[in-house]
Amino acid sequence: MGDEFWQYRPAQAGDSGRSIDWRRSARSDGHFVREKEWQAAQSVHLWVDRAASMTFSSDKSVPAKSDRASLLAMALSLLLMKGGERVALASLGTPPRIGALQVTRIAEGLTREPAEADFGMPDTSQFLPRARAVFLSDFLGPVEPVEAAVTMAAERGIKGTLYQILDPAEEAFPYQGRTVFTSMSGAIQHETQRAGDLRDRYLDRLAERKNRLDMLARQTGWRFATHHTDKAAQSALMWLFQAVEGPR
Known part of the structure; x- marks a missing residue:
């Protein structure tokens, strides 16, 4: 090489x-x-959402979404590099590389303090044409920036995966009675006396968001899947690896 x-x-x-x-x-x-x-070899760009919303965990026995995303990103990087692929962490702004030094860079990037904003926005402007991309996020913020980033990437021949990571409580909405909902940054707060009445509307909006992401993936030749933090990380890692190493 x-x-x-x-x-x-x-x-x-x-x-x-x-x-x-x-x-x-x-x-x-x-x-x-x-x-x-080196340009002909597979290049993979990883965008790991480091926004405040990713630090949420509904129970001490369940890892935070950011922890699970970082674990999957690090393990996927190691698997890809072992196979001779080059990997880059989007937040570092550096091109895809291979080797022990790149592993260290990615590990350090994944352990940085989370951002203050509630939700993250991907940027694919530095991605190499015809590369692969993996987005790890809860995708609970404004969806328009995600749609714009994926569309721009697809126009440059980049194929990728949208991997949504959710806490089980975000999927089931188990809240009842008086509840105060506060965003992880503390910028948004909503108090209700009957949280259970919000469940159906919340689940409808979550399903709508998933459908919108799935449609985005279908239209651009990407893939979309959802992972819950109370499930095993091993199965999630193998799915991601197969998605990245699939037909080119």
């Missing part, structure tokens, strides 16, 4: 003008990009 010449390929949307090999392109009617060996 290195920076040796590997192949020419037709230029695609998202390729910069600097990447086009004009000498090779002059011999044909189209534009061609000179790909090097």
Whole structure:
């Protein structure tokens, strides 16, 4: 592996003008990009939501969503690198790499303090064209930024996975009687005397959100799934690995 010449390929949307090999392109009617060996290898970008909402846990026996997301991201990175793939953590702003130093970088990035904002917003502008992407989030915030990021990535040939991580209480809504709901940042608060009356409306909106994410994935060639933090992390990891290593 290195920076040796590997192949020419037709230029695609998202390729910069600097990447086009004009000498090779002059011999044909189209534009061609000179790909090097490291660029041809699989590159995987991981976006792990570090917003305040991800720190929620309904019970001491259940890990916080952020802890489960970080665990899955770290384990997936190790599996991919073991298979020769290059991995990058989106929050670091660095390109996909392989090796012990990159493992350390990713581990340090995953242990940073959570953001103050309640919900995170992915940014795919630095992702490599035709790479793979994995988004780990509860996706409970505004969905429009997620739709914009995935659409922009898909237009550049990036295939990916939306992996929703929820606490079991967020799926079942087991609250009754007087309840004060407070966002993890403390910015939003709602008090009700009859929390049970909100259950059906909440579940309808959650189902609507899942359907919207699933439709987004279908329209862009991505995949969508939901994982609950009271379930085993091993099965979630294997699903993610198979999703990333699937047909290219």
